[in-house]
Amino acid sequence: LVIPDFRSFCSHLDQIFEECTDITSGNVASYIPELSKVSPNFWGMSVCTVDGQRYSKGDSTEPFTLQSCSKPLTYGLALQQLGSEKVHQFVGQEPSGEVFNALILDKHDMPHNPMINPGAIIMCGLLKSLNLAANEYVGFSNEVYESEKATGFRNCAIAYLMMEKKCFPPSITVDDVLTLYYKSCSILGNCETLSVIAATLANGGVCPLTNKMVLRQDVVQNMLSLMQSCGMYDYSGHFAFQIGLPAKSGVSGGMMLVVPSVMGIGLWSPPLDRLGNSCRCLYFCERLLDFYCMHPYARL
Ligand code: GLN
Numbered sequence: 001l002v003i004p005d006f007r008s009f010c011s012h013l014d015q016i017f018e019e020c021t022d023i024t025s026g027n028v029a030s031y032i033p034e035l036s037k038v039s040p041n042f043w044g045m046s047v048c049t050v051d052g053q054r055y056s057k058g059d060s061t062e063p064f065t066l067q068s069c070s071k072p073l074t075y076g077l078a079l080q081q082l083g084s085e086k087v088h089q090f091v092g093q094e095p096s097g098e099v100f101n102a103l104i105l106d107k108h109d110m111p112h113n114p115m116i117n118p119g120a121i122i123m124c125g126l127l128k129s130l131n132l133a134a135n136e137y138v139g140f141s142n143e144v145y146e147s148e149k150a151t152g153f154r155n156c157a158i159a160y161l162m163m164e165k166k167c168f169p170p171s172i173t174v175d176d177v178l179t180l181y182y183k184s185c186s187i188l189g190n191c192e193t194l195s196v197i198a199a200t201l202a203n204g205g206v207c208p209l210t211n212k213m214v215l216r217q218d219v220v221q222n223m224l225s226l227m228q229s230c231g232m233y234d235y236s237g238h239f240a241f242q243i244g245l246p247a248k249s250g251v252s253g254g255m256m257l258v259v260p261s262v263m264g265i266g267l268w269s270p271p272l273d274r275l276g277n278s279c280r281c282l283y284f285c286e287r288l289l290d291f292y293c294m295h296p297y298a299r300l
Contacts (some may be wrong), residue, residue, distance in 0.1 A: 033079055139187070228240055
């Protein structure tokens, strides 16, 4: 087993989970009206190892919308269907250094990377459907979808800017592409769902619960590389420096963390810091790394 003494690992997780409840800073995202209705007190955690050992705490089965946590998945599906070369004719691999919904493109007039809104909107232009989390809970929030659609002026501006710059494949309309984008943001999952998705990535694309190859290995390599450099908005550089592991956060306060070849972790706590990452989820990662030397360059 990849974590031989799973019991003592879980007792450390318990301890970290409890410590995190002291973190009460941050604010629940309010720019999407429906998201502001979510209680700031939810706090959940789930772990799934690459050999299928699982452990959950707190509100781990409470559903929330995946928001930006869906971005690596949209990217992965585009890669899976079209290959890396084709996909990267439409999107770059550089961190933008800007907020996730900034109205900017790179020097080639392409979105910087697929982990922020412009890039994810382009991926939706390359794609049709989503399915990846074994038999874990996956749902859809029509309320959040409608709420985003009604108030997503910034995303409209981003899509029109990219139309002007001819970023999309031919015959894509702004309306179609944003519909798919909002749908991907409004997918419901819970910590357990995110842990299984993250574990599938940790396991090179083979879901540890079903043993099915869901994504090709080269696709997972690309996904994890960009999650590591661009997955935490304009905190990505800091996170890569301090934690060194691929991760992705969303404005609903969800986050997935991948420990390659070991496990996936799904976390959820709605209050966000100024850059849009969940305060408690970040603290959890820091504490986890205090306990376990998981930074890839920590023990060379
Ligand atoms: N639906 C959100 C938006 O487009 C997703 C952003 C996020 O999770 N950071 O603004």
